[in-house]
Amino acid sequence: MLFHVEMTVKLPPDMPAEQAAKIKATEKAYSQDLQRQGKWRHLWRVAGSYSNVSIFDVEDNAELQELVSNLPLFPYMEIRVKPLCRHPSSVRGDDS
Numbered sequence: 001m002l003f004h005v006e007m008t009v010k011l012p013p014d015m016p017a018e019q020a021a022k023i024k025a026t027e028k029a030y031s032q033d034l035q036r037q038g039k040w041r042h043l044w045r046v047a048g049s050y051s052n053v054s055i056f057d058v059e060d061n062a063e064l065q066e067l068v069s070n071l072p073l074f075p076y077m078e079i080r081v082k083p084l085c086r087h088p089s090s091v092r093g094d095d096s
């Protein structure tokens, strides 16, 4: 199942820089592992913001919930999820 996920990061302004850098580094490693597994298919920065638009390819809602709620930045994010399905007018042979 494909999901469009928009994440907006809102770190507390008083979080020490070292702590923020550590969480971001852990987030990067976690997301890159999921990207290599093919579960996190796309990761795009929304220009001009501290938000991303991502496409996840997971078994079901429960797996999406597990992956997203384990994001190191999860406590500091607003997350919006939209389920996706193929568009009948798409010219692609697959959903890549």
Ligand SMILES: O=C(O)CC1=CCC(=O)O1
Residues within 6 Å of the ligand: 007, 009, 027, 028, 029, 031, 050, 051, 052, 073
């Ligand atoms: O910077 C972000 O948008 C949050 C994030 C998600 C994966 C990652 O490495 O950073």
